[in-house]
Amino acid sequence: MRSARARFTFLIKGVQALTLAVAVCFSLGATDAGSRFTNLNHRLMCTCGCAEILGECNHVGCPSSGQELTELKAGIAAGKSDQEILASFAAKYGATVLAAPTGHGFDLVAWIAPFAVFAAALLGTILLIRRWGKPRGKMESAARSSDPATDALREKIRRETGDDGGI
Amino acid sequence: MAAFGSLALLIALALAAYNLLAGTVALRLLATGQPAPIQPERLADTARRAGIAGFVAVTAAAFALIWSVFTNDFSITYIMEHSNRALPAAYKFSALWSGQEGSLLLWAWLLGMYGFVLRLTHKSDVTLYAYAGTIMAGIQVFFLAVLNFAAPPFALYQGVIPDDGNGLNPLLQYPEMVIHPPMLYLGYVGFSVPFAFALGALMMRYPGEKWIKITRAWTMVTWLFLTCGIFLGMHWAYAVLGWGGYWGWDPVENASVMPWLTGTAFLHSVMMQEKKGIMKSWNVWLIFSTFLLTLLGTLLTRAGLVSSVHAFAESSIGSWFVTFMVIVLAVCIFTFILQRSHLKSEQRVESLVSRESSFLFNNLVLLMACFVILWGTLFPVLSEYVQGTKVTVGAPWYNRVAVPIGIFLLFLTGVGPLLPWRATSFRAIRRNFVLPVIVFWATVVVCLAVGVAPWKDGAFDTGNFYALVAISTAATVFTAILSEFVRGAGVIARQSGRNFLAATWLLTRRNTRRYGGYIVHIGVVIVVVGLAGSAFNRNVESELALHDKISVGPYTLECVGFTQDSNLNYNSEYALLDVYKNGKKSFQMSPEKRVYLASEQPQTMVAIHSVPAWDLYVVYEGTNPDTGQPIIKAFLNPLVGWIWFGVALMVFGTLVALIPSLKPTAQKGAHP
Numbered sequence: 153m154r155s156a157r158a159r160f161t162f163l164i165k166g167v168q169a170l171t172l173a174v175a176v177c178f179s180l181g182a183t184d185a186g187s188r189f190t191n192l193n194h195r196l197m198c199t200c201g202c203a204e205i206l207g208e209c210n211h212v213g214c215p216s217s218g219q220e221l222t223e224l225k226a227g228i229a230a231g232k233s234d235q236e237i238l239a240s241f242a243a244k245y246g247a248t249v250l251a252a253p254t255g256h257g258f259d260l261v262a263w264i265a266p267f268a269v270f271a272a273a274l275l276g277t278i279l280l281i282r283r284w285g286k287p288r289g290k291m292e293s294a295a296r297s298s299d300p301a302t303d304a305l306r307e308k309i310r311r312e313t314g315d316d317g318g319i
Numbered sequence: 320m321a322a323f324g325s326l327a328l329l330i331a332l333a334l335a336a337y338n339l340l341a342g343t344v345a346l347r348l349l350a351t352g353q354p355a356p357i358q359p360e361r362l363a364d365t366a367r368r369a370g371i372a373g374f375v376a377v378t379a380a381a382f383a384l385i386w387s388v389f390t391n392d393f394s395i396t397y398i399m400e401h402s403n404r405a406l407p408a409a410y411k412f413s414a415l416w417s418g419q420e421g422s423l424l425l426w427a428w429l430l431g432m433y434g435f436v437l438r439l440t441h442k443s444d445v446t447l448y449a450y451a452g453t454i455m456a457g458i459q460v461f462f463l464a465v466l467n468f469a470a471p472p473f474a475l476y477q478g479v480i481p482d483d484g485n486g487l488n489p490l491l492q493y494p495e496m497v498i499h500p501p502m503l504y505l506g507y508v509g510f511s512v513p514f515a516f517a518l519g520a521l522m523m524r525y526p527g528e529k530w531i532k533i534t535r536a537w538t539m540v541t542w543l544f545l546t547c548g549i550f551l552g553m554h555w556a557y558a559v560l561g562w563g564g565y566w567g568w569d570p571v572e573n574a575s576v577m578p579w580l581t582g583t584a585f586l587h588s589v590m591m592q593e594k595k596g597i598m599k600s601w602n603v604w605l606i607f608s609t610f611l612l613t614l615l616g617t618l619l620t621r622a623g624l625v626s627s628v629h630a631f632a633e634s635s636i637g638s639w640f641v642t643f644m645v646i647v648l649a650v651c652i653f654t655f656i657l658q659r660s661h662l663k664s665e666q667r668v669e670s671l672v673s674r675e676s677s678f679l680f681n682n683l684v685l686l687m688a689c690f691v692i693l694w695g696t697l698f699p700v701l702s703e704y705v706q707g708t709k710v711t712v713g714a715p716w717y718n719r720v721a722v723p724i725g726i727f728l729l730f731l732t733g734v735g736p737l738l739p740w741r742a743t744s745f746r747a748i749r750r751n752f753v754l755p756v757i758v759f760w761a762t763v764v765v766c767l768a769v770g771v772a773p774w775k776d777g778a779f780d781t782g783n784f785y786a787l788v789a790i791s792t793a794a795t796v797f798t799a800i801l802s803e804f805v806r807g808a809g810v811i812a813r814q815s816g817r818n819f820l821a822a823t824w825l826l827t828r829r830n831t832r833r834y835g836g837y838i839v840h841i842g843v844v845i846v847v848v849g850l851a852g853s854a855f856n857r858n859v860e861s862e863l864a865l866h867d868k869i870s871v872g873p874y875t876l877e878c879v880g881f882t883q884d885s886n887l888n889y890n891s892e893y894a895l896l897d898v899y900k901n902g903k904k905s906f907q908m909s910p911e912k913r914v915y916l917a918s919e920q921p922q923t924m925v926a927i928h929s930v931p932a933w934d935l936y937v938v939y940e941g942t943n944p945d946t947g948q949p950i951i952k953a954f955l956n957p958l959v960g961w962i963w964f965g966v967a968l969m970v971f972g973t974l975v976a977l978i979p980s981l982k983p984t985a986q987k988g989a990h991p
Contacts, residue, residue, distance in 0.1 A: 197711055203569070205714060208562045247708050252716035253698070258706045262698045266691045266720050277683055281676050 188228055192237060193221060195252065199245050206251075220245075321395050321473040324383030328473070331376035331427070332463040334369045335456050342366035342453030349446065350523070363449045367438050370452055373459065374431035381428045384421060384472055388414045393484050396476045397421060403486040403917040405887035413491050416500040419636070420472035425501070427462040429508040434459065437512060447530060450519025451512070458511050461643045469636045486917025489889075493559050499551035503575060506545025507613045510578060512537040513585070514610035517603050521654050524661045528593050531602075536977060538589070542582050543973045549575050550966040561923035561938045563858060563954040565962070568717045573696045574616025577689050581609040584685040591678050599662040600655070601682070607651045612689075614644050619696065677735035684728045691721050722785050726792055729847055732840050733796030736803050754802060755795045762794040763787065771855070786854035793844045793851070800837050800844075807834075828981045835976025842972055845965030852933075852958025860952040862943050863894070872955035874935055875899040876908070881942075881949045889913040889922075894939050894949045898928070910939035910951065934959040 193207035200216040202209055206224075209217040220241070227237040241249050253259035345363035348355050355362075384397070388411045393399040401414045401421065416422040434455045441448035466472065490496070513534040520530035552575065557565035566572060585605040591598045618640040655662075695712045703709045737751040766772075766787050773784035804823055812822035827834040861869045863878035870876070880895040893911035897904055911924035921941075928935040936954040943950055 195715055197713065204562060204567075208564070248711045251711055251713035252719075253702070253710050253712060258702060259710060262694070262702075262710075262712065262716065263720070266687070266694055266724075269690060270687045270724070273683055273687060274680075277679060281679070 188234065189225065192224055192228070192234060195238065195250065196220065196224070196241055197249050197251050199249055220249075320383050320387050320390070320392060321475060324380045324387070324473040325467075325471065327376050327379035327383060328424075328463060328466050328471075331373050331380065331431070332460065332467050334373035334376060335459040335463055338366045338369040338373060338456035339453060339460055341369065342449060342456060346446075346449060346453060346523075360445075363445075366456070367441060367449065367452055370434050370438050370456055370459075373456075374435040377424075377428045377431040377463075380466075380472075381415070381424055384415060384424060385412065387473075388412075391484070393482075394476055394480050395472075396474045397472050399476050399481060399484045401484070401487055403484040405917070406487055407492075407888065409494070409497050410487050410492050413497055413500075414487055416504070417487055417491050420466070420470045420474075422500070422504070423462060423466055423470055423636075424472050425504055426508055427459065427466060429501075429504055430455065430459050430462060430511060433509060433512050437515075443533060444529065446523060447516065447519055447525060447533070450523055451515040454515035454518050455511060458515075461639075465636055465639050469639055483917065486915055489913065489915045489918060489920045489922035490559060492888075492915070492922070493555060495551050495555040495558070499548060499555055502544050502551055503548030506541055506543075506548050507575075507578065507616075509537065509541030509544055510582060510606075510609050510613055512541065513606050517606045518651065518654060521603060521658050521661065524658055528596075531589055531593055535589075538582070538586060539973060539977055542579070542586060543970060545575070545579050545582065546966070546969060546973070549579060550963070554963065557936075557959070558925055558927065559923065561925050561940075563856060563936055563938075563952075563956060564853070565959075568695070568712075568714050570619055570696050571616075573692045574612075574619055577616065577692055578609045578612040580685050580689040580692070581605055581612060584682045584689075585609060587678055587685075588682050591675065595675065597664040597675070598679075598682075599664060600659065603655065603662060605682075611644060611647060611651075614640060614647070618644065674735065674738045677731060677738050681728070681731045681735060684724060684731060688721060688724050688728065691724060692717075695720070718782065718785070722789075725847075726785065726789050729789070729792050729796055729844070732843065733792070733799040736837070737799055755799045758798040759791050759795040762791040766790055780854075782854040786851040789847050789851040793847045797841060797844045800840055803837060804834070825981075827975065828978075831978045831980045832976045835972045835974075835978070838972030838975055839969050840972075842965045842968030842970075845968060846962050847965075849958045849961030849963075849965060852961065853956065855957045856954060858952060858954040860940070860950065862946065862948050862950050864946075864948050869951065869953060871935070871953045872933065873900050874905075874953075874955070876937065876951070876953055878949070878951070879907075887916070889915045891924075892939065892942065892949070893924075894951060896926075896937065896951070898935065908935070908937050910937045912939045912941055929960045931958075931960055933957045 190207060194205055196206040198204050198206045198209035198214065198217045199220065200209070200214050202214070206217060206220055223241070224237065227240065232240070238250060238254075242254075247254075253262040255263065341362050345359040345366060347353075348359035348362070384395075386392075387395050387398050388402050389408070391398070391402070391404050397418055397420050398414070401417045402411060406414070414421065416425045434452065437448060437455065438452050441452070516530050516534040516537075519525075549572075552572065553565040556567070557563075585602060588598045588605060589602050592602050618637060695717055698712050699709050733755060737755070738748075771783075771787055771790060773787050774780055804826065807826045808819055808822040811817065811826055812819050815822065815825075817825065857871060859869050859871045861867070863869065865878055865880070868875050868877045876896045876898055878894055879897050882893065882895070884891045884893070891911050891913040893909045896908045896910070898906050898908055906928060908926040908928060910926040913922045913924060914920070915922065923938060923940075926937045926939075934954075934956045936956055936959075938952045938954075940950040940952055942948060
């Protein structure tokens with residue numbers, strides 16, 4: 153019978169093998185040519201006022217989507233890059249034709265702020281828990297109720313008013 | 320009836336104002352013990368009774384509006400703008416919330432109803448209920464003041480009264496629209512109750528956590544209503560808007576999901592307060608934020624701050640909401656600063672890897688999701704202010720920013736229950752996590768094998784990649800939750816000799832809140848799998864002559880006819896399509912396009928054939944004006960049915976969690 157350590161090593165190796173297999177699978181598919189048209193028409197908005205993604209606008213006789221799609225096809229056929237096509241749309245229809253903020257100037261804030269706030273909040277929480285986890289010093293002891301009678305009363309209240317706690 | 324309705328609203332305002340003033344004076348007298356010409360208890364009781372009478376008055380006003388709709392009283396502007404004679408009876412009820420004034424009246428009525436129930440059950444804790452009832456009266460004063468002075472639903476039509484009304488918005492003429500808005504409002508308004516209890520408990524320095532126990536059912540029921548409201552809205556959007564999706568990140572949709580996220584965080588962290596006496600300030604602010612977000616959502620859409628396909632036209636009530644929000648926030652901050660010593664935690668989180676910290680991180684991620692949605696909703700306004708140009712923050716942005724946070728949240732949902740309280744060891748982590756990790760990687764391999772790959776048309780695709788990670792994480796979380804059931808039920812089965820199913824049932828009955836919660840989590844997992852399916856949607860669009868065919872996935876659709884129909888309410892065009900699967904005729908579908916006579920607005924009626932693997936979703940887009948032939952768009956949307964099934968499971972789990980657990984004595988009796 154193998155030891156627990158050997159079993160764990162075997163498990164780690166298994167996970168590594170699986171990771172490698174998945175990585176190989178990922179790289180296999182990434183060599184085909186992609187459909188830029190579908191990708192790009194989902195990065196643009198229909199300008200008729202329906203507030204829908206260009207590729208999903210479903211109004212028969214929509215005054216805008218047909219023309220926009222034609223321009224998009226023409227841009228791709230002309231060999232323009234994605235950025236050039238998006239820039240030409242923004243120049244013609246205004247910045248609201250782009251379905252998401254660009255990665256330049258103030259628009260960049262839209263992308264960065266959520267992750268920056270998340271990282272800061274995560275770091276703050278980790279630091280807070282680590283601080284709490286340290287042996288309590290004088291100040292922290294003082295911050296907590298040091299009166300045993302109060303503690304006992306609080307515990308009694310909790311017992312009498314709470315239930316199984318649910319978790 | 321307009322005069323009766325207006326008078327009822329005025330009386331309701333007077334009663335709510337009395338409730339607020341008399342309640343405040345009585346509670347002040349009780350708190351300070353000052354002598355007064357009237358006993359404070361009696362004064363408080365008159366305030367309570369005024370609250371009950373106020374509900375009767377608001378009910379009378381709501382009845383007056385519904386009566387006016389049914390009697391086609393077009394002398395009332397609201398009725399003229401939102402109803403017509405041919406409108407079916409069920410949709411006449413919808414007229415109550417189809418416009419701004421009506422929906423505010425619905426809000427006030429629901430608030431009155433919640434307050435009515437609260438005031439009838441006041442004997443559980445007279446003083447705490449008096450505080451909560453007075454705070455709710457304050458909220459009611461605001462809504463009734465808006466209804467009386469800024470958005471009166473009974474305003475009379477100026478000029479010659481028309482013979483017929485403009486009709487109800489066609490988008491609202493769908494069965495779910497009779498249920499979805501009231502559900503959403505029940506959720507929105509319901510959060511006033513835990514808010515009132517939290518603020519009241521803080522004001523009176525309520526000892527212990529009984530207020531949480533009192534409000535638990537309120538909060539869960541409210542959360543349930545909001546959940547149902549949001550998902551009914553998704554289903555309505557899916558079935559009516561005809562673009563093949565169910566969530567468009569519209570500001571109104573975002574406004575509904577923000578309080579849901581903070582409410583969900585509150586439901587989790589409040590358990591920590593009950594069990595460990597921690598996160599008290601956090602919880603108070605969570606419920607304050609949830610209530611404020613319900614107001615912010617209303618402000619965003621009604622003040623014209625952000626543009627939305629759902630939003631009402633810009634109106635003057637935005638400034639009313641801003642003022643009210645500032646007052647509420649000031650009261651919250653003032654009370655918190657004054658009473659913060661009452662909110663000191665009795666214990667602390669000791670380890671980064673523990674059940675307590677997982678709750679903390681879960682809360683953090685839920686709040687981050689809320690922040691991301693708020694940020695995305697407000698960024699166009701911010702951009703216009705800073706750089707002078709508005710930008711669109713649409714689905715591509717949310718998919719890149721919100722989806723990873725959602726997947727991380729899902730991961731925490733599975734990890735939390737696997738962690739022990741206080742602290743853990745590496746050995747314990749290894750023991751608990753081996754199986755979920757194996758399941759994660761096995762799912763990745765299976766997904767790749769069946770074609771759920773992170774590339775599309777040969778190139779790496781973010782959506783597909785997220786779908787793969789979401790499905791694999793969902794499988795991991797499902798395994799983790801299931802192992803909790805198996806472990807617990809296994810012990811009971813061994814001890815009592817019951818079969819495994821009976822043991823699982825007893826396990827759930829013993830701690831309904833915990834295992835009900837797990838059922839909700841399983842529902843969430845299933846919803847996530849359904850959402851991940853959207854990465855693999857396919858569609859085909861074509862003009863179809865008679866007996867022309869189009870194919871999507873395993874289905875071939877043949878046009879066997881297109882015709883027209885009409886009734887008093889609308890004219891419709893529809894196509895008859897025979898659907899073949901594997902060469903055999905399986906069923907028929909008839910997607911439709913209506914044009915409502917009163918409003919002259921078109922409306923799509925999508926035909927949907929749903930099986931567990933996918934939905935065949937067919938839209939009649941109209942006719943080509945040159946050829947007169949119908950244009951049909953057919954979508955194959957994988958796993959959509961899983962979303963609705965997952966929601967049903969979430970509802971079931973919440974209902975289980977609402978059932979009281981078996982008492983220890985009953986448990987003894989349950990054993991043989």
